[in-house]
Amino acid sequence: MNTAAKQFVRDATRLSADLRHRGLIQTALGKYEVKRDEMKARFHDWERARQLAADTKWEAINHLDQYLDQFVRQLEARGTKVHWASSARQARDLIRGILAARGARTVVKSKAMTAEEIHLNEDLERAGFTVVESDLGEFIVQLRQEPPYHIVFPAMHLTRGEIKDTFEARLHDAPSDTPEELTMVARRVLRQKYVEADAGITGANFAVAETGMISITENEGNARLTAALPTTMITLLGIEKIVPRLEDLALLLPLLSVAGAGQLLSGYNTLYGGPRQPGEPDGPEEYHVVLLDNGRTAYLADAEQRDALHCIRCGACLNVCPIFRNVGGHTYGTTYSGPIGSVITPNLRGLPDWKHLSYASSLCGACTETCPVKIDLAHHLLQNRRNASRVKPSWWQKLAFKLFAPVANSQFLWRWLVTKGGRVGWVFHRLVLGTRFDPAYAWTRTRDLPPIAPQTFREWWRARQNGSAEAGNGGNAAKP
Amino acid sequence: MTVTLFIPCFVDLLYPQVGMAMVRILERLGHRVVCPESPACCGQPAFNTGYWDESRAVAAKVVDQLKSAEVVVIASGSCGAMMKVFYPDLFAGTPLEATARAVASRCFEFSQFLVDRLGVTDLGARFPHKVTYHDGCHSLREMHIHAAPRKLMASVRDLELIEMRQPVCCGFGGTFSAKFPMISTAMGEVKCDAALETKAEYIVSSDSSCLMHLQGLIDRRKLPLKTIHLAEILAAS
Ligand code: SF4
Numbered sequence: 280m281n282t283a284a285k286q287f288v289r290d291a292t293r294l295s296a297d298l299r300h301r302g303l304i305q306t307a308l309g310k311y312e313v314k315r316d317e318m319k320a321r322f323h324d325w326e327r328a329r330q331l332a333a334d335t336k337w338e339a340i341n342h343l344d345q346y347l348d349q350f351v352r353q354l355e356a357r358g359t360k361v362h363w364a365s366s367a368r369q370a371r372d373l374i375r376g377i378l379a380a381r382g383a384r385t386v387v388k389s390k391a392m393t394a395e396e397i398h399l400n401e402d403l404e405r406a407g408f409t410v411v412e413s414d415l416g417e418f419i420v421q422l423r424q425e426p427p428y429h430i431v432f433p434a435m436h437l438t439r440g441e442i443k444d445t446f447e448a449r450l451h452d453a454p455s456d457t458p459e460e461l462t463m464v465a466r467r468v469l470r471q472k473y474v475e476a477d478a479g480i481t482g483a484n485f486a487v488a489e490t491g492m493i494s495i496t497e498n499e500g501n502a503r504l505t506a507a508l509p510t511t512m513i514t515l516l517g518i519e520k521i522v523p524r525l526e527d528l529a530l531l532l533p534l535l536s537v538a539g540a541g542q543l544l545s546g547y548n549t550l551y552g553g554p555r556q557p558g559e560p561d562g563p564e565e566y567h568v569v570l571l572d573n574g575r576t577a578y579l580a581d582a583e584q585r586d587a588l589h590c591i592r593c594g595a596c597l598n599v600c601p602i603f604r605n606v607g608g609h610t611y612g613t614t615y616s617g618p619i620g621s622v623i624t625p626n627l628r629g630l631p632d633w634k635h636l637s638y639a640s641s642l643c644g645a646c647t648e649t650c651p652v653k654i655d656l657a658h659h660l661l662q663n664r665r666n667a668s669r670v671k672p673s674w675w676q677k678l679a680f681k682l683f684a685p686v687a688n689s690q691f692l693w694r695w696l697v698t699k700g701g702r703v704g705w706v707f708h709r710l711v712l713g714t715r716f717d718p719a720y721a722w723t724r725t726r727d728l729p730p731i732a733p734q735t736f737r738e739w740w741r742a743r744q745n746g747s748a749e750a751g752n753g754g755n756a757a758k759p
Numbered sequence: 760m761t762v763t764l765f766i767p768c769f770v771d772l773l774y775p776q777v778g779m780a781m782v783r784i785l786e787r788l789g790h791r792v793v794c795p796e797s798p799a800c801c802g803q804p805a806f807n808t809g810y811w812d813e814s815r816a817v818a819a820k821v822v823d824q825l826k827s828a829e830v831v832v833i834a835s836g837s838c839g840a841m842m843k844v845f846y847p848d849l850f851a852g853t854p855l856e857a858t859a860r861a862v863a864s865r866c867f868e869f870s871q872f873l874v875d876r877l878g879v880t881d882l883g884a885r886f887p888h889k890v891t892y893h894d895g896c897h898s899l900r901e902m903h904i905h906a907a908p909r910k911l912m913a914s915v916r917d918l919e920l921i922e923m924r925q926p927v928c929c930g931f932g933g934t935f936s937a938k939f940p941m942i943s944t945a946m947g948e949v950k951c952d953a954a955l956e957t958k959a960e961y962i963v964s965s966d967s968s969c970l971m972h973l974q975g976l977i978d979r980r981k982l983p984l985k986t987i988h989l990a991e992i993l994a995a996s
Binding site for chain 1: 766768770771772773776779794797798802805807808813814816817897899900928930932933937938939940944945946971972974976978
């Protein structure tokens with residue numbers, strides 16, 4: 280096993296047995312589920328809305344070249360400087376360059392998963408900039424020097440008490456653990472930072488090709504301050520954020536909020552169209568948009584999984600995923616966790632190192648069922664597994680499945696090797712059952728295993744065909 | 760009609776009474792039942808692990824055996840999904856593609872066959888117990904079966920169905936349960952908690968593999984729960 284897989288198994292083992300963690304996540308998401316279902320019910324037809332959103336994103340992704348071009352032309356017409364970054368490193372270099380040219384020292388950021396993806400904060404801090412996260416959840420995990428736990432709720436794994444302790448240790452200010460007072464502490468700190476900041480960095484939820492505008496959805500107003508107060512604004516976004524028309528937002532904004540947070544519409548939905556125009560009272564002097572590829576065009580070339588680029592990063596698939604809910608967001612060791620992370624990470628960062636994420640799924644399909652833009656997530660996990668075993672097969676698994684085929688296909692071998700052989704094997708298996716010597720220890724450590732029935736179905740069927748009296752009911756049933 | 764009943768490996772070896780119940784019900788309804796003795800597997804373990812060539816070696820035999828069947832009834836929602844939904848993918852671009860698609864179109868899971876194909880909901884069964892129903896994920900989300908088992912249970916005398924709050928996975932997931940036993944077990948615990956909350960005596964399902972996982976946990980932890988396959992209830996009178 281490689282390092283990433285080892286770390287995953289180690290952390291998953293610890294957290295899936297951690298009942299406190301399980302309870303915390305269940306409570307947090309339990310509230311979300313109630314609100315989400317309430318809001319879904321307000322749609323005339325939620326399923327139609329999903330299909331429409333999927334069609335819209337399909338159109339955007341399948342004509343990405345045209346829409347990106349339109350988007351950029353519109354932005355540039357209003358004086359925005361547009362930059363293209365093909366890799367994470369190039370994006371970091373570009374952003375550092377913009378900041379240096381503006382003589383910036385302090386940067387305030389609103390929530391941006393693309394910035395996590397390229398590890399922007401670490402890079403800027405290493406270069407001597409002060410970086411402050413302004414989204415409350417991000418602010419908290421930044422204080423704790425942790426990555427976000429969830430793409431929408433970065434601090435969902437923390438209790439009020441833990442947040443209070445963090446504030447006390449890092450800000451020396453935590454009057455109580457009530458959410459109101461803690462928020463006031465964060466607000467005091469952040470307001471000061473907004474005034475001091477030389478530049479603001481944001482992400483984007485959508486990029487409207489028709490009008491050349493960035494759409495940002497948030498609940499705290501922090502992105503608006505990040506964009507409005509500093510003299511320089513930088514938006515970093517993946518090229519897949521494009522939507523063709525402004526009116527598409529009428530569907531996508533509520534869809535994002537309902538699926539992601541159980542809100543009909545988030546508190547603030549703002550469109551940004553460029554730097555301050557002549558005669559305008561506010562807005563940044565300079566506006567830079569950095570368009571990030573970082574593996575996305577390679578994904579675009581994969582006809583089977585291209586729809587993964589439809590993702591609007593709503594987090595709904597994480598919320599319903601029983602794996603995510605049991606192992607938690609940090610266990611994945613990736614920027615994007617949960618089902619979408621397990622689908623795209625192995626393709627973006629290498630199958631050999633990351634395929635374990637595609638295997639760590641019961642393929643229950645809750646993700647596919649919930650995704651508001653209808654990404655075929657569960658089936659993509661299967662395709663990743665197929666590709667992984669093509670690239671680098673595990674010889675013993677391949678051999679086992681190769682040997683299994685003739686056995687399953689032969690009446691004779693099934694009867695003698697599996698059925699009768701299995702009964703003999705059981706006699707010995709019983710002796711080591713549930714111990715370290717048990718070859719089925721992975722199962723029997725926590726679960727009992729039924730023995731092979733005294734009369735299997737095929738034995739019964741054969742006896743019946745041969746005209747002997749109808750045989751008994753000899754299975755492993757709990758008899759009523 | 761002649762019904763070809765496909766009995767997958769774990770039903771054959773571990774839960775034969777489920778297959779027997781299906782045979783009796785189908786015969787009682789006046790159909791002729793045939794059961795191919797081999798192959799004993801639909802090829803799903805290899806498929807789900809990513810070994811599609813090895814899976815095809817088993818699945819090709821299944822397709823061949825079933826190609827002239829009038830209808831195929833599968834004694835598991837999970838194997839049903841494999842044959843109905845995944846065979847077309849598995850055989851895409853191979854000479855067997857058309858045959859696999861034709862077989863897939865004639866495949867039914869047991870409860871789906873009774874309700875949607877035969878239009879039967881009342882089998883005259885009686886089961887005086889409180890039960891909750893576990894939707895196997897493949898039944899629910901690949902086969903889109905939700906109403907059929909509930910319609911069948913609604914006609915069982917003295918059966919009281921109490922639904923769990925959410926349809927969540929039991930954590931089995933085939934080889935997943937052995938590759939990631941700790942996650943699988945945690946998921947099973949969550950499922951058992953949900954079932955216990957309903958105060959039902961039985962977890963009923965159309966998937967013996969899910970029930971094997973849950974029963975394994977129930978036995979180990981001595982939980983006040985039992986598991987039973989829907990067909991066994993329907994065969995009881
Ligand atoms: S894959 Fe779908 S559900 Fe998951 S984050 Fe993306 S849009 Fe949301």
